[in-house]
Amino acid sequence: xxxxxxxxxxxxxxxxxxxxxxxxxxxxxxxxxxxxxxxxxxxxxxxxxxxxxxxxxxxxxxxxxxxxxxxxxxxxxxxxxxxxxxxxxxxxxxxxxxxxxxxxxxxxxxxxxxxxxxxxxxxxxxxxxxxxxxxxxxxxxxxxxxxxxxxxxxxxxxxxxxxxxxxxxxxxxxxxxxxxxxxxxxxxxxxxxxxxxxxxxxxxxxxxxxxxxxxxxxxxxxxxxxxxxxxxxxxxxxxxxxxxxxxxxxxxxxxxxxxxxxxxxxxxxxxxxxxxxxxxxxxxxxxxxxxxxxxxxxxxxxxxxxxxxxxxxxxxxxxxxxxxxxxxxxxxxxxxxxxxxxxxxxxxxxxxxxxxxxxxxxxxxxxxxxxxxxxxxxxxxxxxxxxxxxxxxxxxxxxxxxxxxxxxxxxxxxxxxxxxxxxxxxxxxxxxxxxxxxxxxxxxxxxxxxxxxxxxxxxxxxxxxxxxxxxxxxxxxxxxxxxxxxxxxxxxxxxxxxx
Ligand code: ADP
Numbered sequence: 001x002x003x004x005x006x007x008x009x010x011x012x013x014x015x016x017x018x019x020x021x022x023x024x025x026x027x028x029x030x031x032x033x034x035x036x037x038x039x040x041x042x043x044x045x046x047x048x049x050x051x052x053x054x055x056x057x058x059x060x061x062x063x064x065x066x067x068x069x070x071x072x073x074x075x076x077x078x079x080x081x082x083x084x085x086x087x088x089x090x091x092x093x094x095x096x097x098x099x100x101x102x103x104x105x106x107x108x109x110x111x112x113x114x115x116x117x118x119x120x121x122x123x124x125x126x127x128x129x130x131x132x133x134x135x136x137x138x139x140x141x142x143x144x145x146x147x148x149x150x151x152x153x154x155x156x157x158x159x160x161x162x163x164x165x166x167x168x169x170x171x172x173x174x175x176x177x178x179x180x181x182x183x184x185x186x187x188x189x190x191x192x193x194x195x196x197x198x199x200x201x202x203x204x205x206x207x208x209x210x211x212x213x214x215x216x217x218x219x220x221x222x223x224x225x226x227x228x229x230x231x232x233x234x235x236x237x238x239x240x241x242x243x244x245x246x247x248x249x250x251x252x253x254x255x256x257x258x259x260x261x262x263x264x265x266x267x268x269x270x271x272x273x274x275x276x277x278x279x280x281x282x283x284x285x286x287x288x289x290x291x292x293x294x295x296x297x298x299x300x301x302x303x304x305x306x307x308x309x310x311x312x313x314x315x316x317x318x319x320x321x322x323x324x325x326x327x328x329x330x331x332x333x334x335x336x337x338x339x340x341x342x343x344x345x346x347x348x349x350x351x352x353x354x355x356x357x358x359x360x361x362x363x364x365x366x367x368x369x370x371x372x373x374x375x376x377x378x379x380x381x382x383x384x385x386x387x388x389x390x391x392x393x394x395x396x397x398x399x400x401x402x403x404x405x406x407x408x409x410x411x412x413x414x415x416x417x418x419x420x421x422x423x424x425x426x427x428x429x430x431x432x433x434x435x436x437x438x439x440x441x442x443x444x445x446x447x448x449x450x451x452x453x454x455x456x457x458x459x460x461x462x463x464x465x466x467x468x469x470x471x472x473x474x475x476x477x478x479x480x481x482x483x484x485x486x487x488x489x490x491x492x493x494x495x496x497x498x499x
Contacts, residue, residue: 001496002036004136006119008145010041016097018395019173025259029474032083037131040119043086045093053078061121066110066188072118074126080224083128087118096448103343109181110188112145135163138485141170144179147213155191164194167488170217174392175231175238179209214243218488220251224414228253252484255417256393263399270375277468283404290380294364296334303349303453304334310375311341311348316387321351322439326364331450338366338373378403389441392417401467407431408449424459430467
């Protein structure tokens with residue numbers, strides 16, 4: 001099939017979290033299955049076009065929005081068989097994807113409307129080897145920033161006879177972020193008034209970009225089977241459970257894969273030593289090097305607990321901050337936390353710094369974004385902490401299992417689907433799980449995990465190895481997406497050219 005992946009984040013060009021990783025890895029996996037893949041994502045301020053080997057396609061399209069013609073220029077990077085098109089517009093040239101230290105950008109509705117329009121124009125107009133990918137494409141959309149694309153397709157393009165057979169699949173990575181904007185910005189989209197109605201963009205008096213995408217995409221997916229069930233309930237539906245129940249027959253839960261090339265402990269350029277399930281000796285070297293880097297005592301006698309991720313209430317930060325002081329006092333364990341918070345949750349950054357100040361020999365809080373350190377933490381830690389309040393899929397627990405680092409997770413969403421609770425009497429399980437969103441439940445689970453690490457080392461090593469041997473690759477995941485693509489294509493009569 002001809003597939004256009006459209007996303008506000010796409011690694012290695014842009015990433016704040018799992019969305020970027022997923023969109024970056026999906027394309028090459030689809031190409032390996034014989035599909036033709038183009039991606040369209042913004043060229044943000046930080047992207048070094050030269051270092052990325054980007055070439056100017058020479059194509060500039062004018063997009064009408066907010067009473068203005070917005071010129072968008074396309075850069076092209078070809079990698080792993082995928083044509084990446086970077087949409088270049090002054091609105092994207094900022095220090096931040098959705099916002100900066102001052103808060104969220106106030107024109108995000110316009111920035112991402114331009115992205116959706118740019119993707120539609122790119123399919124028609126940007127020549128690649130042998131011409132543009134064309135109108136017979138499946139648009140694979142991701143989260144609220146792309147929710148307008150099916151509306152533009154239906155409201156602006158199809159009335160002109162364009163894209164008659166194009167199909168759309170929207171993947172929900174995080175239902176908590178819905179792209180809600182005040183009703184008055186509707187005029188910026190250049191759409192006929194009927195698209196304002198409740199059957200399209202209107203959402204309790206505001207505009208809901210994700211909600212519109214959920215109603216108008218041909219098929220929907222989310223990133224784990226458990227989340228697909230959870231989001232139909234009011235407790236985890238973030239107000240959209242009713243809309244989702246309406247589309248329940250078209251909603252599919254597909255657990256994410258991981259980029260097995262980037263996250264490979266046998267060949268990871270960020271690590272001081274390689275290791276595998278058959279030979280874990282390199283992992284001990286990674287732990288010692290990490291302790292040294294972090295300024296913690298270099299010792300194999302205490303477990304090192306890692307945590308990497310956005311410092312957001314979603315991630316169960318409260319539980320960590322409540323449970324860790326007691327655990328550290330009782331067990332002498334070490335903790336490394338790597339993360340950043342958006343302006344609204346900056347207090348978490350201070351609280352982690354305070355934890356480090358209270359336990360300088362046990363805790364290192366790295367407040368910042370570091371890909372290298374994230375790899376070294378996954379490799380050098382013994383346990384990985386992810387007590388999320390909700391977790392659509394989560395990637396870090398899969399990275400940690402691949403690196404022989406045993407996850408301690410709350411059994412929700414994709415964490416429930418990817419981590420099997422340990423039972424040392426039966427010799428089963430890949431991590432330690434708990435159910436109640438409660439600091440005491442986390443503390444008890446951590447105590448048990450540390451006890452197994454200290455007192456049952458052979459069993460602990462078996463847990464590590466079971467996680468390492470699992471196939472988390474995208475190649476194992478892609479057939480499930482293909483099945484959804486075929487359903488979407490059937491709705492529109494889009495040819496699928498079976499391999
Ligand atoms: P989410 O998408 O909710 O942020 P995931 O677990 O799915 O959570 O993905 C998070 C991704 O972002 C992982 O690749 C993780 O390593 C990365 N990440 C998050 N924060 C940081 C950070 N401060 N430094 C390096 N990598 C980070």
